[in-house]
Amino acid sequence: xxxxxxxxxxxxxxxxxxxxxxxxxxxxxxxxxxxxxxxxxxxxxxxxxxxxxxxxxxxxxxxxxxxxxxxxxxxxxxxxxxxxxxxxxxxxxxxxxxxxxxxxxxxxxxxxxxx
Amino acid sequence: xxxxxxxxxxxxxxxxxxxxxxxxxxxxxxxxxxxxxxxxxxxxxxxxxxxxxxxxxxxxxxxxxxxxxxxxxxxxxxxxxxxxxxxxxxxxxxxxxxxxxxxxxxxxxxxxxxx
Numbered sequence: 429x430x431x432x433x434x435x436x437x438x439x440x441x442x443x444x445x446x447x448x449x450x451x452x453x454x455x456x457x458x459x460x461x462x463x464x465x466x467x468x469x470x471x472x473x474x475x476x477x478x479x480x481x482x483x484x485x486x487x488x489x490x491x492x493x494x495x496x497x498x499x500x501x502x503x504x505x506x507x508x509x510x511x512x513x514x515x516x517x518x519x520x521x522x523x524x525x526x527x528x529x530x531x532x533x534x535x536x537x538x539x540x541x542x543x
Numbered sequence: 544x545x546x547x548x549x550x551x552x553x554x555x556x557x558x559x560x561x562x563x564x565x566x567x568x569x570x571x572x573x574x575x576x577x578x579x580x581x582x583x584x585x586x587x588x589x590x591x592x593x594x595x596x597x598x599x600x601x602x603x604x605x606x607x608x609x610x611x612x613x614x615x616x617x618x619x620x621x622x623x624x625x626x627x628x629x630x631x632x633x634x635x636x637x638x639x640x641x642x643x644x645x646x647x648x649x650x651x652x653x654x655x656x657x658x
Binding site for chain 1: 552577579584585586587588589592633645646648649650651
């Protein structure tokens with residue numbers, strides 16, 4: 429049982445390049461999330477998906493797009509990377525459909541540097 | 544608006560001594576509250592959660608936290624620190640009254656355990 433997996437683990441981009449971060453969970457969870465973690469700021473929600481086929485903006489969605497490909501997979505796309513998007517990105521999932529009380533399970537993170 | 548404040552950015556203790564990590568929250572109603580731990584270069588792992596049942600919540604690895612509504616606090620404690628407890632700890636609130644999925648993270652407390 430792998431839990432939540434993320435690829436890649438590390439990535440370096442030049443300003444203006446695009447890339448997609450992949451996330452998959454094998455726990456049959458309904459909800460999935462993308463966060464970014466910056467020093468001294470905790471985690472901030474970028475986008476979330478309460479169920480397959482739905483996505484909604486979180487606290488810091490600008491510059492990102494997401495796709496809930498199926499129940500297992502939730503990808504995050506940077507169309508034109510900027511240095512301000514240098515961060516560690518975490519994907520998470522939870523069983524609930526938006527109640528917010530269920531435990532979120534986190535992936536190991538993707539460390540992204542934009543030059 | 545809901546918020547969570549971790550009162551110490553860094554805490555240093557000696558191995559075998561008690562740990563206290565402080566957290567205060569702001570919420571209109573009784574929220575769900577969580578403590579997550581993040582070891583270096585790892586994802587976040589749930590330590591414990593409060594969801595309006597018993598006010599004293601026991602978690603993994605000997606940690607516990609007490610929900611005090613009158614003080615709007617949810618401090619994390621452990622009687623005796625172990626070297627493996629060195630990590631960053633996040634207090635998290637889920638504002639259940641607005642039916643959102645959004646967790647609000649504190650800025651984190653880095654725990655250092657001295658031999």
